[in-house]
Amino acid sequence: MDSNSTQDGLIQIANVTRAYTVGARKLFALRGVSLAIAAGEFVALVGPSGSGKSTLLNLISGIDKPDAGDVCVDGARLNTMSENALAKWRGTQIGIVFQFFQLLPTLTALENVMLPMELRNTFGAQRRARALAALERVGLAEHATQLPSELSGGEQQRVAIARALVNDPPILLADEPTGNLDSETGARVVTLLNELRAAGKTIVLVTHEEALARVASRRVRVRDGQIVD
Numbered sequence: 142m143d144s145n146s147t148q149d150g151l152i153q154i155a156n157v158t159r160a161y162t163v164g165a166r167k168l169f170a171l172r173g174v175s176l177a178i179a180a181g182e183f184v185a186l187v188g189p190s191g192s193g194k195s196t197l198l199n200l201i202s203g204i205d206k207p208d209a210g211d212v213c214v215d216g217a218r219l220n221t222m223s224e225n226a227l228a229k230w231r232g233t234q235i236g237i238v239f240q241f242f243q244l245l246p247t248l249t250a251l252e253n254v255m256l257p258m259e260l261r262n263t264f265g266a267q268r269r270a271r272a273l274a275a276l277e278r279v280g281l282a283e284h285a286t287q288l289p290s291e292l293s294g295g296e297q298q299r300v301a302i303a304r305a306l307v308n309d310p311p312i313l314l315a316d317e318p319t320g321n322l323d324s325e326t327g328a329r330v331v332t333l334l335n336e337l338r339a340a341g342k343t344i345v346l347v348t349h350e351e352a353l354a355r356v357a358s359r360r361v362r363v364r365d366g367q368i369v370d
């Protein structure tokens with residue numbers, strides 16, 4: 142029973158609850174979730190719409206905080222850290238691909254990818270080169286100077302992936318990273334994920350796609366704010 146809250150997890154989530162107040166109702170997005178993910182694991186979070194997958198991912202990145210319970214990542218207890226400390230920590234430890242990309246609309250693809258380096262002491266010329274290399278990795282080097290509004294949905298998604306990888310973080314969190322991609326580009330992202338896993342990254346991704354879930358080393362099923370297996 143407690144195999145999900147062992148000491149050796151890189152990511153340790155213990156008895157986490159997260160509820161939203163909507164009008165007079167209290168809506169439980171997560172109800173007592175415990176989960177441990179070891180370094181180097183590739184976990185796929187699967188489950189129906191509204192089951193709590195994105196909420197869980199946002200707790201692991203410290204973007205959101207639980208109402209109760211603990212979230213520890215590599216020894217850092219996120220739920221007790223300040224926003225400042227969290228932002229700094231996140232910048233080096235975690236790459237995030239959001240469900241709805243969250244690119245800044247007034248910045249070019251290249252500038253969006255350069256953003257995570259703002260928090261690090263990377264030199265200007267190096268920033269450009271690294272951001273370009275990340276865009277190249279997702280096949281978008283020739284689109285570097287376009288704004289998000291001038292890119293297709295799939296291209297925006299790939300810019301978001303490049304941004305998540307540019308600081309070479311040990312942990313990658315991705316919410317439906319192939320949701321807007323054609324099968325060829327989706328396959329390319331799967332290849333990229335496999336490379337990252339081979340390089341020792343810890344990956345947690347949310348997906349509705351069985352083919353993508355099968356690539357993971359473990360599938361965790363979420364339903365009604367709980368982990369069901």
Ligand SMILES: Nc1ncnc2c1ncn2[C@@H]1O[C@H](COP(=O)(O)OP(=O)(O)OP(=O)(O)O)[C@@H](O)[C@H]1O
Pocket residue numbers: 161162163168169170188189190191192193194195196197240
């Ligand atoms: N900011 C919010 N305010 C109120 N309720 C919210 C908020 N964010 C999420 N919820 C609710 O919490 C529940 C879990 O949402 P969550 O986004 O984690 O689901 P999900 O599993 O990611 O779904 P999907 O597959 O559709 O993305 C849903 O019922 C949702 O309506």
Ligand SMILES: [Mg+2]
Pocket residue numbers: 194195196240316
């Ligand atoms: Mg979601």
